Amino acid sequence: MSLTSVIPDDDHPLTRWLAAHLRRTAAVRASYASAFPVRRVQRPVAAGRTVVRWDLLGVAVDFRLRCAFVAPQPPPSAVAGAALAGTLGEPESRRVGEALVDEYVEHLLTCGPYVRGRRWLLEREVEARLDRMCFALAWFDRVFRDGAIAPGSPLAGTVGGGDLDALLAYVPDYAVMDLQVQVKLAERALGWLRDATDVAVCRAAPTFAGSGDVGGADADLVVDRCLVEIKSTSRPENLTDRAIWQLAGYVLLDYDDEYRFDEVAFYMSRVGWLATWGVDEFFGLLGARSSLHQLRDEFAQQCAAAGSATITGVDGHGVRRDRSPKVNLVVADRQEGAEPK
Numbered sequence: 001m002s003l004t005s006v007i008p009d010d011d012h013p014l015t016r017w018l019a020a021h022l023r024r025t026a027a028v029r030a031s032y033a034s035a036f037p038v039r040r041v042q043r044p045v046a047a048g049r050t051v052v053r054w055d056l057l058g059v060a061v062d063f064r065l066r067c068a069f070v071a072p073q074p075p076p077s078a079v080a081g082a083a084l085a086g087t088l089g090e091p092e093s094r095r096v097g098e099a100l101v102d103e104y105v106e107h108l109l110t111c112g113p114y115v116r117g118r119r120w121l122l123e124r125e126v127e128a129r130l131d132r133m134c135f136a137l138a139w140f141d142r143v144f145r146d147g148a149i150a151p152g153s154p155l156a157g158t159v160g161g162g163d164l165d166a167l168l169a170y171v172p173d174y175a176v177m178d179l180q181v182q183v184k185l186a187e188r189a190l191g192w193l194r195d196a197t198d199v200a201v202c203r204a205a206p207t208f209a210g211s212g213d214v215g216g217a218d219a220d221l222v223v224d225r226c227l228v229e230i231k232s233t234s235r236p237e238n239l240t241d242r243a244i245w246q247l248a249g250y251v252l253l254d255y256d257d258e259y260r261f262d263e264v265a266f267y268m269s270r271v272g273w274l275a276t277w278g279v280d281e282f283f284g285l286l287g288a289r290s291s292l293h294q295l296r297d298e299f300a301q302q303c304a305a306a307g308s309a310t311i312t313g314v315d316g317h318g319v320r321r322d323r324s325p326k327v328n329l330v331v332a333d334r335q336e337g338a339e340p341k
Contacts, residue, residue: 012306021289024287033239037273039273041270042181042272043270045178046174050174057135058233065186065190066221068120069114069194069199069202071114072114077145078100078144079140081139082101083097089155089156097140100133107126108130116194120183127180132171135175139154188272190274193223202221203221208254208259209255210300214249226261226265226276227251227259227264229247229266231243232270234270236270236271249299251283280292
């Protein structure tokens, strides 16, 4: 689910709460704009009339950059998507998804992009293979989050009889090239952060004590006590209310302060820039008048009050949540080719 999906609905209880308690998004935007670097925005170059799949590419960038921080592990959303794909589509979809997950982990163990002191960008063929797998994992991520196989997805067919290489052949070349550009930018922008932290204090796709209250929301990356949201939008100069409240929502969902966040950040991958605030500073800019503990309590109450209404959480996807049976029906709410997150 996604807090961002309820922002346009002024009558939604979570939107009303955000507008009342964290209303000064303009102050965060001003802080962001004051430090925004004057740099070229790196965008993918697609051949001919090929349509850039921003939604999938954004997820793939997220998966690839996580590899530099955390120990080898498959994205939970892609694992769940592989299982679901076998139910929604051909049995081969599940088999090729499981093969993809297994090879992805084995590939990371072999090439070690998470090992501190090593270069982020791997040798040419090794990097290209990893990039193709990250994009392919995004297909399964979308199945999980949408609860459906999108029309035109290679998963809608027999996927080459379940052959992994056949699936990876569907990955567009522009995605492979773009991911390599994103890795180079990230090494310059985030190399110091990776080198200053151990693998043990980094976590990909973290969930929170309150995630179940909004359908199982997961964030992008935790590096020590910093919550990092990776944004690969083509317009990084524009920081939206949606993005700001998304980041705030993750912190609020950490009801029991498991992560003890002291910083929050947006990493804008297409300009290679990490925008960071202290947690108190961030919520102060938003106009919060209560302590973080109090805000979390109130936010939890608002999530509970939403009841069985169709609400949205903090991972970008609409979810219908029924409080009686603990089952979440994920509803597709993204357009083909739309900007990520």
